[in-house]
Amino acid sequence: MRISELSEHSGSPVPSIKYYLREGLLHRGERTSPNQARYDRSHLRRLRLIRALTEVGGLSIADTRALLEGVDGESPSHHDLLGRTLMTVDADVRDSSGPQQRDLELADTLTGKQGWHVYPDSPMRDRLAQVLATFRALGMELDQDWLDSYAAAADRLAQADLEYVGGLTDVDELLEKAVIGTVLGDSLLAALRRLAQASISRGQQEP
Amino acid sequence: MRISELSEHSGSPVPSIKYYLREGLLHRGERTSPNQARYDRSHLRRLRLIRALTEVGGLSIADTRALLEGVDGESPSHHDLLGRTLMTVDADVRDSSGPQQRDLELADTLTGKQGWHVYPDSPMRDRLAQVLATFRALGMELDQDWLDSYAAAADRLAQADLEYVGGLTDVDELLEKAVIGTVLGDSLLAALRRLAQASISRGQQEP
DNA sequence: CGATACCGGATACTGAGACTATCCATGTGA
DNA sequence: TCACATGGATAGTCTCAGTATCCGGTATCG
DSSP: OOHHHHHHHHOOOHHHHHHHHHHTSSOOOEEEETTEEEOOHHHHHHHHHHHIIIIISOOOHHHHHHHHHHHHSOOSOHHHHHHHHHHHTTOOOOOSSOOOHHHHHHHHHHHHHTTOOOOTTOHHHHHHHHHHHHHHHTTOOOOHHHHHHHHHHHHHHHHHHHHHHHTOOOHHHHHHHHHHHHHHHHHHHHHHHHHHHHHHHHHHHOO | OOHHHHHHHHOOOHHHHHHHHHHTSSOOOEEEETTEEEOOHHHHHHHHHHHIIIIISOOOHHHHHHHHHHHHSOOSOHHHHHHHHHHHTTOOOOOSSOOOHHHHHHHHHHHHHTTOOOOTTOHHHHHHHHHHHHHHHTTOOOOHHHHHHHHHHHHHHHHHHHHHHHTOOOHHHHHHHHHHHHHHHHHHHHHHHHHHHHHHHHHHHOO
8 A cells, every 4th residue: 555545545644644654653664665665454543543542532643652652562561551551641741830748638538439559650640639639729629429429430431441441362452442442432421421411401400 | 909910829921811811711800090900809710710721621722712701601591501501612523524324323322321312413412423433433343331331420420510510509600610520520530530440450460 | 668647755834822022102109 | 200010912932733845766657
């Protein structure tokens, strides 16, 4: 397959494909001569994944690359790699100042209640604390029941995710599906939650 | 309060505040003379909300403005406005081509099972269909149990949200808290889900 | 065999988004 | 009083995600 055919099959313009090659999101094709290369199904597949993560999942090119590097890398342990990969996702805590002790404790209490084991240096722990801090800064008193509902929901979702992915033995496939499920799962959940809110809200309007 | 004090109290640089004023995210201060204005608590509050939605929630300035316009607007019915506001959130289906019939049916089946009433022209319905289409395009066979888990979780979360917000009678406060809860709730849930995945995944490693 | 369209790769340019910086005529505070 | 701050307008910057151009080299059609 030449680049123009890759473009046709994927729907992405040739210059964009060149861009992904430059940025290292897409592996180079097999060179058949000094300035000619051949692409195959794997390129098409990867290209579709890139578009899904960026367009639907809303990831930046840099985040996408970091994620794909995890998928491509060698794995000392499947579960370890899976964990590290998912912690990478979108964990751009761009807030300069680290979270406050108080919010970290709040985060640990919340995760502790679900029985989760969270590493103290996990970027997601900081991220969680940051989100909790933001709620507080906006004057929302962080209702415990509400938070627990969210944590419980997250626990059930994670179980469903792991169950779905559990049957797979091929590491590459497992990692790819985990990444897809996690990133697109955010979008899925966001849409579903809004639809549910609207529906339930309207239902309460005239009881 | 002058603009420099507003800047100090909020932590946002003066030029950024001027930018939000220009863009209409922040209402103008009360003019005390042709080129002098006074700002108050409401400006500080709004400023914090803007930063939370953009930095933590990841919304663009344009999306944030659209949302805030909903919060500020007059309300014919609380629940109606709430619904419309939340449907606006982040619903940037930038994909040019509309979703396919098949995916819309899939979406309707999923929401129908939860007993939700979804308007056919709701942008979130299209968004949901788009996400489902993306899963299919990536070769994930859309396991029904997995999808149902997500829909059920969304239903419970929405109930927790509505419960939390239900006690409020002040429309402005209700709308603001709903917006905060919905947008930051996405971030909260994303962090929690990743922590849960990592924890459960590690737990399965050595049973 | 030759014209011409296409290729891979490097480099340069573009447009949107979110700020920053400058400017200026006016106010304000020590 | 008078250096400094203010509000508002305009212009400049930086990053990101592509696009466009250019190049020597290849494939292929007539």
